[in-house]
Amino acid sequence: TSIDYPPPAPFICPDLRTKNTEERWFPEIRIGHTTFLTINNSYHISDAAEEDQVLRSHHLRLLLGCNNNEEGEGHEIYCNACRSFKTGTIYYFCNDCQNSYHKECVESPPIFISPCHPKYPLQLFKYDRGVTVKECHSCGMGFSGLFYHSSKWGLSLDPVCANKREFSAINNLKRHEHTLHYFPKQASVTCDVCASNDNKCCFYICLQCDFVVHRTCIDLPRVILIPFHNHRLSFAYSLPSEDWSCGVCRRKMNENYGAYSCTKSCAYAVHSRCATQRDVWDGKELEDEPEEVLVHDNVQSFEEIGDGVIRHFSHAHHHMRLVDEDDTERVFDGKQVCQACMLPLCEGNVYSCMQCDFVLHEECANLSRLKYSVVHPHRLILKPTPPIETYLACPFCGEFSCGFRYMCVEGCDSYYVDVVCASLPDLLNHPSHPHPLFLIYRRGTSQSCSICFSPENRCLNCVKCNFILCFRCANLPYKTKHEHDEHILTLTYEKNATTPYWCQVCEKTTDPRKGYYACNECGVTFHIDCILGKNPYMKAGQTLYHIDGLTIELIPNTRLSRPLCKRCHRRCQHKIMYKTSRGDTFCTFFEVKPRGQSLAQSDVFVMFFEAQKRGSVGRSIDVNRYIGYDELRHDLARMFGIEGQLEDPKTSYWNLVYVDHENDIILVGDDPWVEFINCVQSIKIIPSAEIKQMSMD
Template sequence: MNSIDYPPPSLVICPFRRYSVKIRKFKTTEISGSSFFIIDNSYHISDSDDAEDETHQLRLFLGCNNEEDEHYCSACYKGDYKSGTTYYFCNKCKNYYHKECVESPPIFFSPCHPKNPLQLLYFIFDVTTIYYDKECHACGLKIRGLCYYSFTCDLWLDPVCARKREFSAINNPKRHEHMLHYFPRKASLTCDVCALDDSKYCFYSCLQCDFIVHRTCIYLPRVIQISYHIHRLSFTLSLPFQNLFCGVCRRKINENYGEYSCTKGCVYAVHSKCATRPDIWDGKELEDQPEMLDDNIKSFEEIDDGIIRHFSHAHHLMRLHENMERFFDGEQNCQACILPLDDGNVYRCMQCDFVFHEACANLPRFKYNMVHPHRLILRPIDKYFFCDICYRYSCGFSYMCSEGCPSNEFYPVDIRCASFSEVVDHPSHPHPLFLIYDWKTAQACSICRTKSIFIRSLSCAECDFSLCFRCATLPYKVKHKDDEHILSLCYEKNASGLYWCQVCEKTTNPKKGYYTCNECGVTFHIKCILGEDPYMKAGTINEDCSQKVEVIPNNRLSRPICNKCQRRCRYKIVFKTSNGNMICSAREVDGLRVYRVGYVGFLDFLKKRMKEEKESSWP
């Protein structure tokens, strides 16, 4: 930033001092369940009832486009990185403030809303009300700190938008061929771009034709790539298809309004608001940008018929085997998914015991998936990791963000979670399932009955059935030493009668899912078949924790006693720490991670949502 000439900094008060509750007693008001301070003092020191602390010296700066000059305002908690944006910097607080936020009078008549006065408020932070629905009428961003409010019209504006004078007209030929003019009243009108009549955002209208649009919708991108679909999507004001449902929210699409549709001719469309969600779209405009040719690149090189060279095992060749029972006794596991080789074709190394399921060998090296807005890359991991989607510990292969998302924003995703497409046909339910991102309307899992803001769920659009990713990724077919046949996963919502587990000899609740043999009729608990950590491989060593942890098979004559639960470990694997302790669960070993999934994970979740909301704004 560059310093510019401005009256001496002592003429204005540092916002930290101006809004300090310790210095001044502000009146409070409650609006729709959220509390705000009513800011009634002036930003001029000469008009203030308190002398300004001489150590809080403000200096005015002019913003540039350099990345190192990107700052957010500590008064309204929003950023504006355009060239020409002016900031105040306090040498005592070390904070940046918008010029408009510092010079914000208690009562203001905005060009955006000239009819009624606006009152200056400050949001009182409370974890229980962080997801309230108060958004700036102009830019559409959440109100986080300093803001203006009209008690007469229930209208919200952040200080920067309230001071803007370019509200009268907007010329954007990419969105509309005519000049768009500001509609000053808060009214219930239907936007021709997003098909919503949300009056929280200001409207613009065309004086030459019947076109109404939200200010936030004027600058929507033309061509985008979302995580839900393999092809790019382009914006259109009318669809050639009828009776289509949104590929994200599954609600019906009105073909007379703006939507995003597939550029490759697929009968696929998405609401404009759904397509530009920050957890689905990476925020990049792709118009005139060449498409990547390696989106679905294979993970192996085909050497000959049935012989491949896989990228993760490039020093040896692998051969396809269709009759796997000739080679395996059910004790060997796939290197990618860690599940036993019970059924189907496999690729086996011609020189060692490295082996894949055929489906795992064919996993694409790069792919887009609905679990993350960026492109994912397949990578083998030589230690166990924590999946960011199903919240299970796993070994083997994982998909990671190829755009370099920080590890505190995106953890590895196991290949089971990443393999789901936008429509999931699960054997436990007759209807297709769709990923639900809105945790407020998410249902409890129909199998495990878990409902969490962290664990994503797959829901049915026709009934009240829902599956969390932990249950949706359970293997459908498994084998157990107590039965010679293949066991299949079952779920019965209206089951009656008693079911007994053949392993623990306790009753099984069919409403929570179970494994059964279709020929023998026996039933098993899911945990009795798979254990506590079904995707962990014996022999794995992890040194990321406070101590070295080794995964070892639980095949001794006498089962070890767990140092956590003080009971004998009953699952196939146990965890041995460097100090000799035996622990039967990965969650008990990695107690720091469990804590993170709890309170610390919740705080990270809130920070991530706040960042997504900030990045979802348009010019």
């Protein structure tokens, strides 16, 4: 039985149409700081020049069995013209290019009169580069291929939305009782749902009342739960007349606009956009869902055996006894560390194993097995150090750790954060600053820590002044000990110090503004690194296993003759040394692998960077495990559970970019591999249709 396929469409393949545009050097324009190609040629084959036989050789056919005619049904197909996924449209398929295209993208005239914008002719453009920097004014999605734009009104639409008539009116009774009508002009009006006048996305208005809403705000959830508050939050169109500050960004709120507030009548509210950003909200709509009892803060980590005796889940084969701070049998000189947080034992009660040297701070022994934390939108579960000894590169403080870690249990594959960062409260009182500090999510911005001056994307902020504290500085122990001083050392900061102090360990000057440890009894001072070490959360005695059978042994630096570091050629000064199975010794974990060298070129082999994926933030990877881009893409797809081949638009929804030393965002694969691993600072896995240009300044 023969199958009668429909005849080929008399249209030019979009890839060849835009390629022909580029080869003929059609006009380029700039919108903002980005260059675009103006598409002026027709999409009809009959309009092509006779000599353009290549254009005529690519046959487009309708995809009869794969059309998404109903919203939410069927499998979304990637369009290689506008580089996005859309429902509610049909597709063409090119047998020669093996690519799919939206019908609207194939049949896109150079000049288009949108039914919703009849006064403003729209010109067809194509991005000259693959990084998305604009959003569709209708649906709010980013695009990086074909799009229509009106320079006069600053209006941008993807071809599918430009052809839609149905988006002129929307009925959503959960959002508003009346029909909402598309407002075709960009205007400085304020959305009643999010309290923003951002006109990058279009507005809808009610003709019967004065209700105004962004298209992207129409479908916001009604009831949600975020880790910043213990109760559910429900959407309200206004708040009681009080002085409100947002529970996420800490900025003042206007009570006359929409927000999320506590369902239990707590005086707690959050901006609509702050509450629903992906770093805060888990994406679950809880309206009509039964309210579960939150048990995340009462899941104990140990079983009480007797008076002051417990069996801890991380050390279940032995019992542990509570040792009081004033116990005369307790002798800690600063060398012993808590097995959970890896910080020294000097003050407070501890639980000590009755048969071995396993010790936990009382506070760490009481860490909940299951909890919510402000550092992640999903529930976290406490995990002890794995049997095969490994380490964690925490995505918040950037420190390596051999201690306990919290892992996401709800959809983020292998998301880990160390227990110190995960346990930071929403409000932190820190000795470095007189005001309380808050974790404030402000996407796309980098801030410099007021103590160490390092630029960070995640910081604790003071809402009363401009003080900023990074996670690394926030986690430093306030009190500790040194083996050559019998007294407690206190972490001290002097903001207005004019003279340096002298470190008793390295015999170099200290900068009091960056903090130092001081003995109030003896009057001596120390560098923070000289007391805690360069990698304070790594433990001597651990052996770390790596690829090719190589290992790193963490050795206490207690010998009279300190070894020379293979990298800096100086005597190792810190508490721990790193010795590889090849016999080489290094001062710090960071020196174990220089950039730009493969395993065959170097005696060392570790260089970690953070890989981020929407919904699964903060996976640390060692780029030098890979020999090229294909291996890196394959492993990232495996780590994050990405179906299909990463960066292949036919099989995957995701694309890769990286941030270099100058905070430029570059597509992964544009540079030679060696140059890439010398420049990369972080890697981002972003939807192909929504890659944003981020300011990292």
